[in-house]
Amino acid sequence: MKTPPNYPSxxxxxxxxxxxxxxxxxxxxxxxxxxxxxxxxxxALAFEYxxxxxxxxxxxxxxxxxxxxxxxxxxxxxxxxxxxxxxxxPTNQMNAQAVHLxxxxxxxxxxxxxxxx
Ligand code: HEC
Numbered sequence: 001m002k003t004p005p006n007y008p009s010x011x012x013x014x015x016x017x018x019x020x021x022x023x024x025x026x027x028x029x030x031x032x033x034x035x036x037x038x039x040x041x042x043x044a045l046a047f048e049y050x051x052x053x054x055x056x057x058x059x060x061x062x063x064x065x066x067x068x069x070x071x072x073x074x075x076x077x078x079x080x081x082x083x084x085x086x087x088x089x090p091t092n093q094m095n096a097q098a099v100h101l102x103x104x105x106x107x108x109x110x111x112x113x114x115x116x117x
Pocket of ligand 1: 046049050051052053054055065066067068069077078080081092093094097098109
């Protein structure tokens with residue numbers, strides 16, 4: 001029997017594969033900016049913006065409502081801060097924290113918290 005002309009030869013593989021490529025590109029981009037980031041400036045910014053008030057000293061939270069940031073991947077922290085800055089979830093508490101941050105500040109904050117034990 002002949003295969004119908006519009007038979008999907010690679011069923012359901014294409015869209016997830018496209019997302020994976022997009023995610024890899026996003027992560028590579030974020031990692032690229034993290035390489036140029038300045039964790040010392042990030043530390044100063046973390047005090048200036050009172051990140052420790054909720055996330056704890058050096059990003060070690062003692063309150064279950066607030067995630068640890070210490071030792072997290074810098075690329076992931078950048079992705080999260082960009083996400084909050086875009087206010088995807090209108091009621092998220094982090095939106096107000098991230099809305100004023102410049103790209104280089106996000107990179108420096110991420111580098112600082114990632115470098116903490
Ligand atoms: C008023 C309390 C508060 C302050 C101040 C605050 N945060 Fe947050 N932060 C939160 C809460 C609550 C969450 C969890 C939100 C969520 O994941 O939806 C969070 C989540 C995060 C996350 C995501 C962590 C993860 O594991 O996904 C990052 C990164 C982050 N904050 C960075 C910062 C930085 C950098 C600052 C300072 C500029 C800051 N936060 C200031 C309350 C705060």
